[in-house]
Amino acid sequence: MAKAIVWFRKDLRLEDNPALDKALELGLEIIPVYIYAPKEESFKLGKQKVDIGAASKVWLHYALKNLPELIIREGDSLEELEKLIKETGASHLFWNRRYEPFIIKRDKEIKNTLSKSVIIESFNASLLIEPWQILNKQGTPYKVFTPYYKRIKVEFAFDKPRAKHQLKKIEYPSIALKDLNLLPENSWHESIVEFWQLNKATNEFLHSFQARNYEEERNRLDLEGTSRVSPYLAWGQISPRQVWYKYLKSKNSEAYLRQLIWREFSYYLMYHFPQSINQALNEKFKNFQWDNSPEALQKWQQGQTGFDVVDAAMNQLWQTGWMHNRARMIVASFLSKDLLIAWQEGAAWFWDTLVDADLANNTMGWQWVAGSGADAAPYFRIFNPETQAKKFDPSASYQDTWLKEKSVQIVDHKFARERALGLYKTLN
DNA sequence: TGAAATGTTGGGGCG
DNA sequence: ACGCCCCAACATTTC
Numbered sequence: 061m062a063k064a065i066v067w068f069r070k071d072l073r074l075e076d077n078p079a080l081d082k083a084l085e086l087g088l089e090i091i092p093v094y095i096y097a098p099k100e101e102s103f104k105l106g107k108q109k110v111d112i113g114a115a116s117k118v119w120l121h122y123a124l125k126n127l128p129e130l131i132i133r134e135g136d137s138l139e140e141l142e143k144l145i146k147e148t149g150a151s152h153l154f155w156n157r158r159y160e161p162f163i164i165k166r167d168k169e170i171k172n173t174l175s176k177s178v179i180i181e182s183f184n185a186s187l188l189i190e191p192w193q194i195l196n197k198q199g200t201p202y203k204v205f206t207p208y209y210k211r212i213k214v215e216f217a218f219d220k221p222r223a224k225h226q227l228k229k230i231e232y233p234s235i236a237l238k239d240l241n242l243l244p245e246n247s248w249h250e251s252i253v254e255f256w257q258l259n260k261a262t263n264e265f266l267h268s269f270q271a272r273n274y275e276e277e278r279n280r281l282d283l284e285g286t287s288r289v290s291p292y293l294a295w296g297q298i299s300p301r302q303v304w305y306k307y308l309k310s311k312n313s314e315a316y317l318r319q320l321i322w323r324e325f326s327y328y329l330m331y332h333f334p335q336s337i338n339q340a341l342n343e344k345f346k347n348f349q350w351d352n353s354p355e356a357l358q359k360w361q362q363g364q365t366g367f368d369v370v371d372a373a374m375n376q377l378w379q380t381g382w383m384h385n386r387a388r389m390i391v392a393s394f395l396s397k398d399l400l401i402a403w404q405e406g407a408a409w410f411w412d413t414l415v416d417a418d419l420a421n422n423t424m425g426w427q428w429v430a431g432s433g434a435d436a437a438p439y440f441r442i443f444n445p446e447t448q449a450k451k452f453d454p455s456a457s458y459q460d461t462w463l464k465e466k467s468v469q470i471v472d473h474k475f476a477r478e479r480a481l482g483l484y485k486t487l488n
Numbered sequence: 489t490g491a492a493a494t495g496t497t498g499g500g501g502c503g
Numbered sequence: 504a505c506g507c508c509c510c511a512a513c514a515t516t517t518c
Binding site for chain 2: 389
């Protein structure tokens with residue numbers, strides 16, 4: 061029986077998995093593998109080099125634990141695949157695509173090298189639409205969300221998710237999950253594991269979520285108004301098609317599904333503007349003088365800015381590996397406008413601490429708030445943390461839940477606002 | 489997916 | 504009854 065290696069990456073699921081389906085369709089024996097290769101995930105973000113964040117590793121650990129059939133390898137992807145081809149005599153190699161520029165480059169090299177010995181095919185498992193499928197009338201990529209969104213609504217229907225398959229556990233040399241050392245030695249991750257019920261196979265909150273009141277409640281910090289599907293999407297434990305079809309026919313789902321298209325848009329931008337993962341998309345920002353204050357950055361990271369809603373949100377991030385989207389906007393506006401710290405510094409902190417760290421979404425979100433991105437918030441849009449808290453945490457229960465201790469305010473918002481307006485204005 | 493400053497309106501107190 | 508003032512509420516403009 062001929063064999064196919066199915067290389068799992070950010071598609072850690074057995075349902076609606078096109079690479080896996082293809083191998084099954086062809087009637088091949090499946091050799092499912094995950095290769096842990098943090099060096100290949102490395103990229104520059106601001107002043108630092110980063111690879112897989114600490115929170116991401118925690119999530120990855122449990123995602124892999126839920127797929128015990130996977131053969132786990134560690135090291136250089138090309139070398140490990142070559143070894144595996146030799147060991148198994150596989151004739152096919154299938155995987156689902158990723159879109160980070162450095163991963164596209166790596167995958168191309170692997171395809172070039174290994175296609176001499178095996179049949180290779182890659183598939184789309186992570187997006188509703190491939191980024192190269194849509195261009196505007198001038199034949200260039202859209203840079204504004206609304207026309208992109210309208211175009212999709214008019215022209216595209218998405219494939220239905222495919223059925224779930226079982227994998228057989230096969231015996232090939234495999235590293236034990238615990239030997240990847242994905243969990244930290246201290247107990248920082250314990251509250252994350254508890255919050256997400258990572259020890260259980262299914263997340264009840266995720267499955268009980270209804271999009272019915274999403275449009276009104278999605279911005280409320282003090283309600284459970286969002287689906288918290290982001291880490292599952294980031295790791296491919298759920299496909300966007302599954303999410304799309306789960307909510308398509310439910311009442312008032314439009315606002316929710318629109319957010320899925322925002323996710324598409326962020327991948328679209330990363331694909332067409334790959335340098336934007338570390339550089340301002342808007343040329344005007346190329347030489348913008350951000351303030352380099354390690355002290356202020358640290359206060360922000362540790363939730364000690366003295367602005368209750370900001371500090372609460374930073375604690376929520378630290379304790380759960382996740383932050384409410386409205387809170388992300390508030391803390392990002394505070395970092396880039398009140399503190400004038402480069403968005404890359406904030407993006408790097410999010411990268412390390414978010415269980416849903418996703419390069420496309422993280423980049424777009426930060427550039428959007430900083431004003432340097434596509435379809436970005438105008439420079440004068442500066443959030444007032446106290447006003448935001450009154451509006452979106454009227455019961456103050458969000459702040460009560462996540463604020464550990466009160467701090468002294470590290471800037472005067474009114475002054476900081478004026479300062480930011482003055483500086484940003486010089487760009488125009 | 490803002491907030492603050494500025495402008496306008498209209499009700500009510502009061503001489 | 505009238506004009507004047509105050510100011511809240513809302514609208515518009517500006518950053």
